[in-house]
Amino acid sequence: MNDDDVKKIMFIMRQAPHGTIYSYEGLETILVFGAFEQEMSMAFIGDGIFAAVKGQDTEGIGIKGFIKTYGVLEDYGVDHMYVDKESMEERGLTPEDFVVDVEVVSAAEIGRIMEEQHATIPY
Amino acid sequence: MKFTVLVHEGPYNHQAADTAYNFTKAAIAKGHEIVRIFFYHDGVYNITNQAEPPQDDRDIYKRWSDIAKDNGIDTVACIAASKRRGINDKYMVEGTRISGLGQLADAVIGSERLVTFG
Numbered sequence A: 001m002n003d004d005d006v007k008k009i010m011f012i013m014r015q016a017p018h019g020t021i022y023s024y025e026g027l028e029t030i031l032v033f034g035a036f037e038q039e040m041s042m043a044f045i046g047d048g049i050f051a052a053v054k055g056q057d058t059e060g061i062g063i064k065g066f067i068k069t070y071g072v073l074e075d076y077g078v079d080h081m082y083v084d085k086e087s088m089e090e091r092g093l094t095p096e097d098f099v100v101d102v103e104v105v106s107a108a109e110i111g112r113i114m115e116e117q118h119a120t121i122p123y
Numbered sequence B: 001m002k003f004t005v006l007v008h009e010g011p012y013n014h015q016a017a018d019t020a021y022n023f024t025k026a027a028i029a030k031g032h033e034i035v036r037i038f039f040y041h042d043g044v045y046n047i048t049n050q051a052e053p054p055q056d057d058r059d060i061y062k063r064w065s066d067i068a069k070d071n072g073i074d075t076v077a078c079i080a081a082s083k084r085r086g087i088n089d090k091y092m093v094e095g096t097r098i099s100g101l102g103q104l105a106d107a108v109i110g111s112e113r114l115v116t117f118g
Helices: A022-036 A046-052 A067-072 A085-090 A107-115 B016-029 B041-047 B060-071 B079-084 B102-110
Strands: A008-013 A039-044 A078-084 A103-105 A119-122 B002-007 B033-039 B075-078 B097-099 B113-117
Touching (some): A008 A046, A022 A039, A022 B079, A022 B102, A046 A067, A046 A078, A046 A085, A078 A085, A085 A103, A119 B113, B002 B041, B002 B102, B016 B041, B016 B060, B033 B060, B033 B102, B060 B075, B075 B079, B075 B102
Parallel strands (some): A008 A039, A008 A119, B002 B033, B002 B113
């Protein structure tokens, strides 16, 4: 595969990690896309930013937690994790609150990066 | 233009299933190519064969089956999402199939546009 064939694909986490399955099944998609060696990134927007927040304990809601999966995403080819600055601040969070290294950017900047993508997949 | 259509929501429960169908139909009418239709999350229920919707309503399952067969469109439900919801290859409407998420990746890479509904 030459470089021209590598496509930019962004996965957008929009919804809170628990309460619905979108965030969890979204992660499964990213792991499978990893095998296709594309240029992958993630954007955390709105309540979606809670998906990557430290200290999650899902025992009380009786579901398998998936926060540990975030630790391997870089190995699967996710090169950038963007967090929307405004969404983060509105929720009283800081860059240190995430389980992975994130890039905090403005909504306008995320919009600009989205424009560069071959495809965006929302969860 | 080459499109992949991705459906995230279940039939009747959410408008996404109808809008995705209407989009697909319109795109074909305009001469575009639909590389693949892929169903994920509760969207996998769209192409199952056990439902009997009321006769005075649209038959979402049959619509997908017909558009897939009439136009030779590869129409696929995610196997992991399906198994989680009690669906296997015995429960697919005619002209559709069940397969892995790799089929979504392959379609996205091979299309000019991915359009997600739901």
